[in-house]
Amino acid sequence: MSDDVLLRATDVVKSFNVRGGKVGSKKVATAVNGVSLEILRGETLGIVGESGCGKSTLARCLVQLLPVTSGNIEFEGTTLTGLSRRQLRPFRRQMQLVFQDPYASLNPRRTVGDIVADPLRINKFGPDAQITERVKDLFVTVGLDPSYIQRYPHEFSGGQRQRIGIARSLALNPSLVIADEPVSALDVSVQAQVLNLMADLQDELKLTYLFIAHDLGVVRHVSDRVGVMYLGQLVELADADALYDEPLHPYTDALLSAVPQLNDGTEVERERIVLAGDVPDPAQRPGGCPFHPRCAYATDECRSVDPTLVEIRPRRFVACHHPLNA
Amino acid sequence: MPMSVATATSDAVLRVRDLRVSFATRQGLVRAVDGLTLDVAPKEVVGIVGESGSGKSVAMYSVLGLVRDANAQITGSVEFEGREILGLSDKEMQPLRGGQIGMIFQDPMTALTPVYAVGRQIVEQIRQHTDMTKAQAKERAVELLAEVGIPDARRRVESFPHEFSGGMRQRVVIAMALSCNPRLLIADEPTTALDVTTQAQILDLMGRLRDTHGSSIVIITHDMGVIAEMADRVTVMYAGRPVESGPEVDIVRSPRHPYTWGLLGAVPRIGERSERLATIPGNVMSPLDVPVGCAFAPRCEYAMPACEARPEMRGEGHQHACWLSDEQRVAIRATPTKDAP
Numbered sequence: 322m323s324d325d326v327l328l329r330a331t332d333v334v335k336s337f338n339v340r341g342g343k344v345g346s347k348k349v350a351t352a353v354n355g356v357s358l359e360i361l362r363g364e365t366l367g368i369v370g371e372s373g374c375g376k377s378t379l380a381r382c383l384v385q386l387l388p389v390t391s392g393n394i395e396f397e398g399t400t401l402t403g404l405s406r407r408q409l410r411p412f413r414r415q416m417q418l419v420f421q422d423p424y425a426s427l428n429p430r431r432t433v434g435d436i437v438a439d440p441l442r443i444n445k446f447g448p449d450a451q452i453t454e455r456v457k458d459l460f461v462t463v464g465l466d467p468s469y470i471q472r473y474p475h476e477f478s479g480g481q482r483q484r485i486g487i488a489r490s491l492a493l494n495p496s497l498v499i500a501d502e503p504v505s506a507l508d509v510s511v512q513a514q515v516l517n518l519m520a521d522l523q524d525e526l527k528l529t530y531l532f533i534a535h536d537l538g539v540v541r542h543v544s545d546r547v548g549v550m551y552l553g554q555l556v557e558l559a560d561a562d563a564l565y566d567e568p569l570h571p572y573t574d575a576l577l578s579a580v581p582q583l584n585d586g587t588e589v590e591r592e593r594i595v596l597a598g599d600v601p602d603p604a605q606r607p608g609g610c611p612f613h614p615r616c617a618y619a620t621d622e623c624r625s626v627d628p629t630l631v632e633i634r635p636r637r638f639v640a641c642h643h644p645l646n647a
Numbered sequence: 648m649p650m651s652v653a654t655a656t657s658d659a660v661l662r663v664r665d666l667r668v669s670f671a672t673r674q675g676l677v678r679a680v681d682g683l684t685l686d687v688a689p690k691e692v693v694g695i696v697g698e699s700g701s702g703k704s705v706a707m708y709s710v711l712g713l714v715r716d717a718n719a720q721i722t723g724s725v726e727f728e729g730r731e732i733l734g735l736s737d738k739e740m741q742p743l744r745g746g747q748i749g750m751i752f753q754d755p756m757t758a759l760t761p762v763y764a765v766g767r768q769i770v771e772q773i774r775q776h777t778d779m780t781k782a783q784a785k786e787r788a789v790e791l792l793a794e795v796g797i798p799d800a801r802r803r804v805e806s807f808p809h810e811f812s813g814g815m816r817q818r819v820v821i822a823m824a825l826s827c828n829p830r831l832l833i834a835d836e837p838t839t840a841l842d843v844t845t846q847a848q849i850l851d852l853m854g855r856l857r858d859t860h861g862s863s864i865v866i867i868t869h870d871m872g873v874i875a876e877m878a879d880r881v882t883v884m885y886a887g888r889p890v891e892s893g894p895e896v897d898i899v900r901s902p903r904h905p906y907t908w909g910l911l912g913a914v915p916r917i918g919e920r921s922e923r924l925a926t927i928p929g930n931v932m933s934p935l936d937v938p939v940g941c942a943f944a945p946r947c948e949y950a951m952p953a954c955e956a957r958p959e960m961r962g963e964g965h966q967h968a969c970w971l972s973d974e975q976r977v978a979i980r981a982t983p984t985k986d987a988p
Contacts, residue, residue: 371842508698508931509869509914510910510927511931513913516915535842535843536915538914538915576843577917581847581873582876582916583871583872595851598798
């Protein structure tokens with residue numbers, strides 16, 4: 322299976338210096354704390370977690386938009402960490418991002434055709450006429466009328482803007498698309514359209530997705546495998562169905578139980594676990610397991626030893642001293 | 648299950664009849680709310696669900712007298728505990744707002760001023776509506792913060808809003824909304840800005856407070872899951888108009904309006920993985936282009952000539968505004984999904 326690995330991250334750590342409460346004092350916030358994962362060619366790997374869990378920072382580290390503090394990232398067997406900007410360029414083409422806010426990620430003063438053409442121009446795709454052709458093709462691919470290329474972002478709705486963002490990400494035929502909360506700013510009916518479009522594009526263009534979201538329903542819908550992050554660490558990683566049907570980490574269990582359900586008779590009822598308190602400050606990480614202060618099953622071991630992510634069953638990874646259902 | 652029909656005037660806490668809110672804009676008349684009728688019984692939780700631009704927030708803002716745009720025209724009737732409140736002056740509304748009617752907004756920072764400690768803000772609200780002394784009000788503020796689950800309330804009462812997390816801030820706002828034992832709580836997307844575990848805490852809290860304080864709640868949201876969790880009755884709005892209303896169970900299990908079908912089908916569930924999500928074609932429409940007939944017709948796959956006339960809400964208890972006959976609806980719903988009405 323290892324030859325199918327498109328991207329491999331090993332023990333990635335990203336920390337930021339933050340100003341402390343007192344003037345002049347400094348603290349270190351570890352946003353991503355030792356994450357290792359593999360993204361397999363052709364799959365959708367979903368990453369879920371609540372705000373501040375480090376999922377977006379992880380995404381930015383994986384594509385080298387942020388330099389990692391330590392750890393290693395390999396793309397198709399080549400180590401990216403430590404490469405210069407120039408050396409990175411051919412890899413950047415292969416890895417593209419779709420952002421959350423379709424209002425902030427498109428320059429309001431440029432036409433959408435120019436926005437989508439940018440990656441093509443920068444990478445010297447060809448003469449202008451050829452670029453325009455490609456842009457029109459991309460518009461058709463994402464379900465927009467190619468005659469719109471002269472319009473400006475404000476003339477489009479949120480869903481259409483997200484299609485433009487997707488068109489831009491596809492311009493250079495990437496193999497990996499990293500989508501950071503691509504539908505969370507959209508209304509639910511429009512969100513469904515964009516999710517269906519992304520699924521179609523994946524089939525058509527043989528894309529690999531890293532799909533980051535806080536919405537557990539959306540992540541299950543799109544993902545083959547799902548990773549759950551808490552306070553900068555991956556606490557569970559498994560096939561989507563297995564993870565949702567039988568969570569092993571107490572945090573995953575609580576997270577799933579917290580989702581309001583429709584109770585229309587089609588879903589299994591889950592008993593609500595209301596977690597006490599908030600996610601701790603990443604600049605003041607609790608010792609031991611990061612989840613122990615909020616975990617109902619915490620023991621002395623959890624308070625002192627940080628569990629590592631281990632494969633306790635085939636294809637099921639969990640970082641917990643006392644996994645559920647085990 | 649509280650059932651209230653149009654005749655339940657006497658005991659309804661809030662009774663809205665044919666509320667219309669329109670704004671004269673340079674591009675034309677925008678009918679933000681177009682004929683909303685709603686009853687809220689004591690201790691009842693009523694959900695208003697719709698996508699952006701459906702008019703759900705404007706409707707409740709006009710109930711509170713918070714729509715102050717000079718170009719706005721508001722007609723209809725809003726009775727709070729039997730008394731007409733539409734068109735009251737600010738001065739007349741003041742004892743109601745924050746007193747008998749509590750409010751919770753999506754972003755807690757818009758409801759709190761960053762420059763005063765939260766305790767001072769709660770005290771101010773309490774003293775505005777009661778004749779408590781400062782010391783009594785402060786004591787009450789501490790009690791309230793403890794009640795909404797803020798640890799170490801006596802110390803935290805001196806903290807400023809920025810010192811709280813998002814979930815804790817929303818708790819402060821809820822404590823403030825409850826400070827005068829309101830008869831009615833209006834919550835506009837109270838958990839939209841929060842993470843799912845925090846949302847669970849807040850919904851849990853609101854449910855408990857309904858039981859202990861006996862307040863009625865109107866909850867405005869785009870999230871069908873939140874509705875299913877909280878509401879006794881639901882009104883679904885589209886383009887300013889109510890399209891379906893009734894008991895929550897009926898709306899979720901046997902929805903009648905094609906828009907409600909789309910809304911429910913488009914939600915990815917955590918319990919099952921479907922190959923494709925149901926979608927509603929097109930976008931939420933511009934409020935300037937709402938058709939004279941059924942507002943949903945341009946996006947409705949079952950649209951027919953009858954839809955050129957505007958359907959009125961019909962039915963008892965579970966109402967809907969759609970021209971499809973019962974037979975047609977059953978036939979449509981029997982084909983693609985399992986939960987035909």
